[in-house]
Amino acid sequence: MFSNTSEIIEILGTIAFAISGTFSAMQRKLDVFGVLIIAFVTSVGGGTIRDMLIGDTPVAWMRDVQVCLVILVTSIAAIIFKTYIRKLKVTLFLFDSLGLGLFTVVGLQKGINFGLNPGICIALGTITGCFGGIIRDILLNTIPLIFRREIYATVCIFGGVVYLLLLLRFNVNTDVSKFLVIALIVATRIIVVQKRLSFPRMRY
Amino acid sequence: MFSNTSEIIEILGTIAFAISGTFSAMQRKLDVFGVLIIAFVTSVGGGTIRDMLIGDTPVAWMRDVQVCLVILVTSIAAIIFKTYIRKLKVTLFLFDSLGLGLFTVVGLQKGINFGLNPGICIALGTITGCFGGIIRDILLNTIPLIFRREIYATVCIFGGVVYLLLLLRFNVNTDVSKFLVIALIVATRIIVVQKRLSFPRMRY
Amino acid sequence: MFSNTSEIIEILGTIAFAISGTFSAMQRKLDVFGVLIIAFVTSVGGGTIRDMLIGDTPVAWMRDVQVCLVILVTSIAAIIFKTYIRKLKVTLFLFDSLGLGLFTVVGLQKGINFGLNPGICIALGTITGCFGGIIRDILLNTIPLIFRREIYATVCIFGGVVYLLLLLRFNVNTDVSKFLVIALIVATRIIVVQKRLSFPRMRY
Numbered sequence: 001m002f003s004n005t006s007e008i009i010e011i012l013g014t015i016a017f018a019i020s021g022t023f024s025a026m027q028r029k030l031d032v033f034g035v036l037i038i039a040f041v042t043s044v045g046g047g048t049i050r051d052m053l054i055g056d057t058p059v060a061w062m063r064d065v066q067v068c069l070v071i072l073v074t075s076i077a078a079i080i081f082k083t084y085i086r087k088l089k090v091t092l093f094l095f096d097s098l099g100l101g102l103f104t105v106v107g108l109q110k111g112i113n114f115g116l117n118p119g120i121c122i123a124l125g126t127i128t129g130c131f132g133g134i135i136r137d138i139l140l141n142t143i144p145l146i147f148r149r150e151i152y153a154t155v156c157i158f159g160g161v162v163y164l165l166l167l168l169r170f171n172v173n174t175d176v177s178k179f180l181v182i183a184l185i186v187a188t189r190i191i192v193v194q195k196r197l198s199f200p201r202m203r204y
Numbered sequence: 205m206f207s208n209t210s211e212i213i214e215i216l217g218t219i220a221f222a223i224s225g226t227f228s229a230m231q232r233k234l235d236v237f238g239v240l241i242i243a244f245v246t247s248v249g250g251g252t253i254r255d256m257l258i259g260d261t262p263v264a265w266m267r268d269v270q271v272c273l274v275i276l277v278t279s280i281a282a283i284i285f286k287t288y289i290r291k292l293k294v295t296l297f298l299f300d301s302l303g304l305g306l307f308t309v310v311g312l313q314k315g316i317n318f319g320l321n322p323g324i325c326i327a328l329g330t331i332t333g334c335f336g337g338i339i340r341d342i343l344l345n346t347i348p349l350i351f352r353r354e355i356y357a358t359v360c361i362f363g364g365v366v367y368l369l370l371l372l373r374f375n376v377n378t379d380v381s382k383f384l385v386i387a388l389i390v391a392t393r394i395i396v397v398q399k400r401l402s403f404p405r406m407r408y
Numbered sequence: 409m410f411s412n413t414s415e416i417i418e419i420l421g422t423i424a425f426a427i428s429g430t431f432s433a434m435q436r437k438l439d440v441f442g443v444l445i446i447a448f449v450t451s452v453g454g455g456t457i458r459d460m461l462i463g464d465t466p467v468a469w470m471r472d473v474q475v476c477l478v479i480l481v482t483s484i485a486a487i488i489f490k491t492y493i494r495k496l497k498v499t500l501f502l503f504d505s506l507g508l509g510l511f512t513v514v515g516l517q518k519g520i521n522f523g524l525n526p527g528i529c530i531a532l533g534t535i536t537g538c539f540g541g542i543i544r545d546i547l548l549n550t551i552p553l554i555f556r557r558e559i560y561a562t563v564c565i566f567g568g569v570v571y572l573l574l575l576l577r578f579n580v581n582t583d584v585s586k587f588l589v590i591a592l593i594v595a596t597r598i599i600v601v602q603k604r605l606s607f608p609r610m611r612y
Contacts, residue, residue, distance in 0.1 A: 031402060033358050048257070053456070055465025057259025058320070065321045116466070117473045138342060138546060154441050198439060235606060237562050252461065261463025262524070269525045342546060 005175045006109065009182070013102030014067055017043040017132055018074040020096040023088060026079070028140050038136055039075035040068070043099075045132035050107055050124055054114055093193065096133070101185035104129035104156045105178045108163050118168075122160035129156045129185075151192045159185040209379045210313065213386070217306030218271055221247040221336055222278040224300040230286070232344050242340055243279035244272070247303075249336035254311055254328055258318055297397065300337070305389035308333035308360045309382050312367050322372075326364035333360045333389075355396045363389040413583045414517065417590070421510030422475055425451040425540055426482040428504040434490070436548050446544055447483035448476070451507075453540035458515055458532055462522055501601065504541070509593035512537035512564045513586045516571050526576075530568035537564045537593075559600045567593040 021042030025035040044061045051059040061067045085091050107128025111121030130153050159181045166177040191197070225246025229239040248265045255263040265271045289295050311332025315325030334357050363385045370381040395401070429450025433443040452469045459467040469475045493499050515536025519529030538561050567589045574585040599605070 033355070037357065052256050052460050053465065053467050053470065055259065055463065057257065058318075058324075059257050062257065062320060062324050062327075065323050068323060068327070114466075116470060119473050119476060120466075120470050123470075123476070134547075139338075151441070153445065237559070241561065256460050259463065261461065262522075262528075263461050266461065266524060266528050266531075269527050272527060272531070343542075 005178060006106070009102050009178065010106050011067075011070060013099050013106060014043050014070050015074050016095045016099035016102060018071045019078045020092055020099060021132070021136060022075045022078040023082070023092045023095075024136060024140070026082065032079070035079065036072065036075050038139065039078075040071050041139065042132040042136045043067075043071050045135040046103055046107070046128040046130065047132075049131045049135075050110065050128045053127070054110075054116075054124070056110075056114075097186045097189040098182075099132075100129045100156065100189065101159065101182040103132070104159050104185055105163065105181055108160050108181075109174075109178070112167075118164050121164065122157055125160040125163070126153050126156040129153075151197055155185055155188045155192065158188065209382060210310070213306050213382065214310050215271075215274060217303050217310060218247050218274050219278045220299045220303035220306060222275045223282045224296055224303060225336070225340060226279045226282040227286070227296045227299075228340060228344070230283070236283070239283065240276065240279050242343065243282075244275050245343065246336040246340045247271075247275050249339040250307055250311070250332040250334065251336075253335045253339075254314065254332045257331070258314075258320075258328070260314075260318075301390045301393040302386075303336075304333045304360065304393065305363070305386040307336070308363050308389055309367065309385055312364050312385075313378075313382070316371075322368050325368065326361055329364040329367070330357050330360040333357075355401055359389055359392045359396065362392065413586060414514070417510050417586060418514050419475075419478060421507050421514060422451050422478050423482050424503045424507035424510060426479045427486045428500055428507060429540070429544055430483045430486040431490070431500045431503075432544060432548070434487070440487070443487065444480065444483050446547065447486075448479050449547065450540040450544045451475075451479050453543040454511055454515070454536040454538065455540075457539045457543075458518065458536045461535070462518075462524075462532070464518075464522075505594045505597040506590075507540075508537045508564065508597065509567070509590040511540070512567050512593055513571065513589055516568055516589075517582075517586070520575075526572050529572065530565055533568040533571070534561050534564040537561075559605055563593055563596045563600065566596065 018039045021039035022035055024042070025038035030038065044059075044067065048059045048061065051057060082088065104125040106125075108121050108125035110128070111124040116124070162184060163177055163181045166172040166180065167174065172180075222243045225243035226239055228246070229242035234242065248263075248271065252263045252265065255261060308329040310329075312325050312329035314332070315328040320328070366388060367381055367385045370376040370384065371378065376384075426447045429447035430443055432450070433446035438446065452467075452475065456467045456469065459465060512533040514533075516529050516533035518536070519532040524532070570592060571585055571589045574580040574588065575582065580588075
């Protein structure tokens with residue numbers, strides 16, 4: 001199961017997003033089954049859209065049933081342990097940022113493996129990182145987080161540019177590049193939220 | 205057209221969901237064309253998502269134009285005959301449950317035909333059964349029914365487990381298994397709604 | 409880049425929808441980045457759904473990175489020039505109608521090139537023309553325009569029928585047919601909106 005770095009990153013991202021999905025759904029007071037569905041969709045949504053766009057079907061989670069088990073176990077564990085977590089909002093934010101960083105790198109690397117244009121690789125990384133959360137918010141009938149307050153998708157695009165520069169321009173080792181970009185995305189998200197950074201809103 | 209059981213089940217499911225989609229859209233006071241679109245989406249939505257996920261494209265309704273005709277005729281008939289139906293809410297519920305049972309079995313069998321993992325087959329059955337209604341509710345801008353009151357998708361998962369057990373463990377004939385599981389899903393839905401069964405809601 | 413009529417139509421449609429998406433997002437007061445995403449989704453959404461349905465993957469914008477650049481430049485230009493536009497509502501409507509006409513023809517022709525059934529070609533044209541706007545409205549959390557006031561998708565279906573008649577029945581030249589149908593769709597939209605034409609709403 002853990003034969004290489006890519007798989008470890010994918011599993012960690014799956015766990016991080018399953019936790020963030022579970023907590024989001026509990027905030028909306030869904031029943032147990034609804035919570036599990038939202039955890040699943042948040043976790044696999046980005047990769048599913050990515051695979052349908054590039055035509056790599058059956059999509060990833062259909063070929064690897066362990067992903068489904070990881071989500072199920074993680075989500076149930078999150079439901080059970082939630083009473084022990086005091087600063088739930090902070091925990092939720094950290095897991096969401098971690099998932100964002102991990103899945104952006106997964107999507108970037110998949111674009112590179114498919115030999116796609118660098119700009120498209122960055123788009124794929126951003127889609128893999130962000131779309132789980134977008135679908136989750138559409139299902140819960142709210143304007144997706146990505147279009148509201150803080151800088152979100154831009155962090156993925158920024159991470160994607162850095163990743164491609166590290167790999168293609170500076171010939172940094174793939175695993176080192178991955179680790180650096182994941183750390184960069186998580187750190188940037190924390191700074192954005194702590195400093196309340198945002199782009200100016202448009203008026204009409 | 206009706207060369208085998210699978211096709212008959214598919215056509216019946218299409219009709220059942222076209223009727224349920226038509227009535228749902230009429231409740232939201234859409235115009236005639238909006239009603240037809242919602243009928244179409246409710247009817248083919250689940251199968252379309254399923255086919256895009258497994259990469260069986262062009263998706264089913266594009267290869268079988270008769271499906272589109274069946275939906276058109278059914279939807280127009282439903283619009284015309286609605287004044288004759290007194291207990292519309294009950295009628296709508298019954299057609300929705302029937303469609304759920306029929307399409308879950310279609311999705312399950314398609315997963316088996318593609319040689320997918322049993323767990324994935326159950327997911328495909330659930331997606332085929334439920335996603336038409338989910339897309340319908342997203343288009344009508346409400347929290348999908350599946351995340352609200354009653355047990356819904358769980359009935360499909362339950363039906364999927366029974367179907368695989370009948371086929372693979374007890375070697376029951378395919379057509380008999382299909383009929384039993386459709387009846388099981390419809391009956392379970394009726395019991396769930398009549399007894400007002402639901403899972404506990406999560407709190408945060 | 410502009411080697412033939414098809415590409416010119418596609419680029420013009422992309423520009424028209426990028427402008428309409430930009431203005432729509434600015435009306436909802438998104439930040440700069442949100443405006444760019446909505447411009448992108450409105451522009452490529454219809455073609456992306458079309459390509460995923462027929463299995464022509466990677467979807468179009470992934471194979472032609474210039475489309476992304478066109479959208480970026482158009483959207484930024486629209487943001488900058490908006491203060492010079494007085495009748496913004498009329499401008500927005502005209503660009504939306506133009507995009508609808510152009511993209512419907514792109515989708516129709518793609519269906520014909522794939523050898524699909526005429527009815528499915530008309531559906532593909534309608535999907536290519538309308539779905540960018542539908543996804544935009546779902547992301548902005550409103551009931552899609554298509555289901556509200558005026559006749560919308562029906563104009564695409566009407567244009568599709570005329571296109572197939574011109575091509576297959578009257579053997580009109582492809583480029584001439586394209587031009588006629590684009591003009592027809594834009595003109596019909598203008599008449600529909602000016603005369604406030606609409607289908608009767610259904611009641612329940």
